[in-house]
Amino acid sequence: MQKRRVVLTFPxxxxxxxxxxxxxxxxxxxVNILRARINPxxxxxxxxxxxxxxxxxxxxxxxxxxxxxxxxSLAQDIRWIEDRCIQCxxxxxxxxxxxxxxDREKMTxxxxxxxxxxCGLCIPACSYKAIEILF
Amino acid sequence: MxxxxxxxxxxxxxxxxxVVTAEEVIDIAEKKxxxxxxQDIDVVTTATFGPMCSSGAYINIGHSKPAIKLGGGKTYLNxxxxxxxxxxxxxxxxxxALPDDDPRNKIHPGEFKYGGGxxxxxxxxxxxxxxxxxxYGTDCYPRKKLETWINIKDINEAxxxxxxxxxxxxNVAVNVSDKIIYTYMGILKxxxxxxxxxxxxxxxxxINDPYxxxxxxxxxxxxxxxxxxxxxxxxxxxxxxxxxxxGVPKTPAGTIAVVGDLKKMSPEWLRGTSITGYGVNLTVGxxxxxxxxxxxxxxxxxxxxxxxxxxxVDYSNSESNILGEINYAQLKSGKIExxxxxxxxxxxxxxxxxxxxAGILKEWINSGNFLLGESVQLLPSVGSNISLKPLKxxxx
Numbered sequence: 001m002q003k004r005r006v007v008l009t010f011p012x013x014x015x016x017x018x019x020x021x022x023x024x025x026x027x028x029x030x031v032n033i034l035r036a037r038i039n040p041x042x043x044x045x046x047x048x049x050x051x052x053x054x055x056x057x058x059x060x061x062x063x064x065x066x067x068x069x070x071x072x073s074l075a076q077d078i079r080w081i082e083d084r085c086i087q088c089x090x091x092x093x094x095x096x097x098x099x100x101x102x103d104r105e106k107m108t109x110x111x112x113x114x115x116x117x118x119c120g121l122c123i124p125a126c127s128y129k130a131i132e133i134l135f
Numbered sequence: 136m137x138x139x140x141x142x143x144x145x146x147x148x149x150x151x152x153x154v155v156t157a158e159e160v161i162d163i164a165e166k167k168x169x170x171x172x173x174q175d176i177d178v179v180t181t182a183t184f185g186p187m188c189s190s191g192a193y194i195n196i197g198h199s200k201p202a203i204k205l206g207g208g209k210t211y212l213n214x215x216x217x218x219x220x221x222x223x224x225x226x227x228x229x230x231x232a233l234p235d236d237d238p239r240n241k242i243h244p245g246e247f248k249y250g251g252g253x254x255x256x257x258x259x260x261x262x263x264x265x266x267x268x269x270x271y272g273t274d275c276y277p278r279k280k281l282e283t284w285i286n287i288k289d290i291n292e293a294x295x296x297x298x299x300x301x302x303x304x305x306n307v308a309v310n311v312s313d314k315i316i317y318t319y320m321g322i323l324k325x326x327x328x329x330x331x332x333x334x335x336x337x338x339x340x341x342i343n344d345p346y347x348x349x350x351x352x353x354x355x356x357x358x359x360x361x362x363x364x365x366x367x368x369x370x371x372x373x374x375x376x377x378x379x380x381x382g383v384p385k386t387p388a389g390t391i392a393v394v395g396d397l398k399k400m401s402p403e404w405l406r407g408t409s410i411t412g413y414g415v416n417l418t419v420g421x422x423x424x425x426x427x428x429x430x431x432x433x434x435x436x437x438x439x440x441x442x443x444x445x446x447x448v449d450y451s452n453s454e455s456n457i458l459g460e461i462n463y464a465q466l467k468s469g470k471i472e473x474x475x476x477x478x479x480x481x482x483x484x485x486x487x488x489x490x491x492x493a494g495i496l497k498e499w500i501n502s503g504n505f506l507l508g509e510s511v512q513l514l515p516s517v518g519s520n521i522s523l524k525p526l527k528x529x530x531x
Contacts, residue, residue: 086184086406086418086485086488087485087486087487087488088185088481088482088483088484088485089481089482089485090321090331090481090482090483091481092469092479092481093329093330093331093469093479093480093481094322094324094329094481102469104467104468104469106487107467107482107485107486107487107490108487124244124246124317124322124411124412125321125322125411127186127408127409127410127411127416127418127483128406128408128409128418129409
């Protein structure tokens with residue numbers, strides 16, 4: 001079993017197609033939708049965690065690419081702007097996945113994008129606008 | 136043997152001073168013992184970096200031609216209303232001021248993207264600031280409207296003046312209700328979902344000088360990246376509270392009023408702060424040197440996180456019910472137990488940045504550029520005739 005967190009961008013011509021259903025059915029993968037945004041007459045975006053056998057994941061992603069769906073890692077949509085961060089740790093206790101970790105010796109923050117599910121709970125907790133979700 | 140501040144300053148000038156941070160002093164005193172450590176160490180640097188609401192700055196913008204009298208009129212900087220009830224060209228910027236058209240909490244929780252705190256940060260950063268003023272006009276100040284850009288480098292004075300900073304200890308905030316609440320202590324999840332605290336504990340200035348035996352009017356400090364001074368006790372200064380055996384208050388207690396040249400400060404250490412659902416604030420970087428005049432003063436600076444206690448307060452109730460007390464070693468571990476429940480903790484002030492400030496101040500003193508200020512009057516301490524008075528509302 002492998003897990004990948006990706007952001008899919010569907011071009012306008014594909015937004016009314018049940019592509020996620022085909023992905024699940026034909027490639028035997030589990031899709032967990034973290035966020036979705038479809039703008040009528042524009043593109044659609046889907047933030048997903050997809051898990052399954054490695055070869056199925058590869059094939060499924062190949063299928064999406066062939067259709068013209070743009071795929072990028074979720075980490076690219078999340079920004080932690082270190083210059084703005086004052087290392088107060090206020091965001092850390094609200095993070096449900098442990099993506100925001102505190103070094104208890106130094107009392108500094110480390111942001112592990114791989115663990116982030118882009119829930120956005122940390123954003124209102126940061127008084128310095130140091131975290132952005134571009135999705 | 137006791138030392139004087141004048142003697143320590145002589146050592147600073149000769150490059151022979153021994154300075155350590157309030158964190159470093161703990162181990163040193165443990166190894167050497169209090170007596171030897173107090174002889175060897177001359178200065179302990181303390182620091183804090185956190186939101187401090189009662190902050191502000193006054194500026195003098197210079198006289199335009201024809202001149203305008205801002206006093207009695209209305210003045211805005213970057214759309215933030217500022218106080219002009221002085222003479223013609225003096226203005227006071229309050230850290231929590233908001234533009235008239237800010238939606239505030241109309242859609243709860245408000246975001247409070249820009250206000251007085253951000254304006255002070257922008258001034259310190261040397262950014263151009265838009266000034267719009269209206270006045271009633273007089274024979275000597277005929278102008279009634281003024282719109283212009285101003286910049287800190289062009290105006291006469293820019294002075295940070297904070298009436299209440301560096302609170303000595305503070306509450307740990309929790310929420311026992313079943314609704315999320317947005318407070319000046321951050322976002323508090325329902326049913327004891329999290330706990331927020333806001334001091335730099337063993338590094339914090341007034342915790343290291345709990346009876347204000349060295350900090351007073353005239354103490355020279357690191358303020359916002361520049362040099363500042365303690366000018367008075369802060370508002371709501373209240374020394375007469377329960378204390379630990381070591382003298383550290385177990386509740387909010389002492390505070391200081393500070394002043395310094397904003398032109399020499401840095402936006403790195405003065406940060407506009409947007410507290411969701413609450414408002415705008417200014418996060419202030421402050422470092423205070425404590426002269427080690429004798430063993431007793433050194434002993435106070437060796438205070439450790441596990442010896443500093445704060446009350447756990449329920450913020451969902453206007454009665455501010457106290458649920459217990461907890462020490463900072465537990466708070467900094469990330470988890471505490473409240474009413475039998477494991478609760479995640481987080482801080483609103485930055486221990487890491489405070490440590491950096493204590494290090495910078497240590498460098499300033501070591502390099503001979505920063506002499507200690509001799510306090511001309513200490514802050515009111517235990518036994519003084521001070522109590523925290525609530526407002527008694529009377530019918531009008």
